[in-house]
Amino acid sequence: MKSYSVYRNIRKNAVIFGLAVSSFAIQMGSVIASLLLIIFAFKLLLLLGLLVWNFGLYITLLRINSFPFTRVSARLPSLISNKQTGLSRYYEY
Incomplete structure (x- = not known):
């Protein structure tokens, strides 16, 4: 059975x-x-060149994202919470 995170x-x-x-x-x-x-500058060679450029950029970005140093998971906290972490204890008199 498939599990979800x-x-x-x-x-x-x-x-x-x-x-x-x-x-x-x-x-x-x-x-x-x-x-x-x-x-603004319609030419057939420009159209083909830009298609190749965008496809190449997409492939390059996919390969860059596959490297482990590009992941940002180390910068994010392990648990995200709305609990207040301040030092003031105005509710404890």
Whole structure:
């Protein structure tokens, strides 16, 4: 039977199309810039070049995300809680 992890672990490694959120933002920036170039300077070679560029960038970002040093799980706490951790004890008189 398939097992699922606890919901709070989803926030540690959010992915969109196999990319981390920051890598996905880089990819979308490249796609938007490519669309602007295609709209304002339409050429067949430019279209093919930008398709190859975006596909290559996607493959590169996927490979970079597969390295263990790119994971951010070490920076996040092991438990996320709303409990107040302040030193003031105004409720204990």
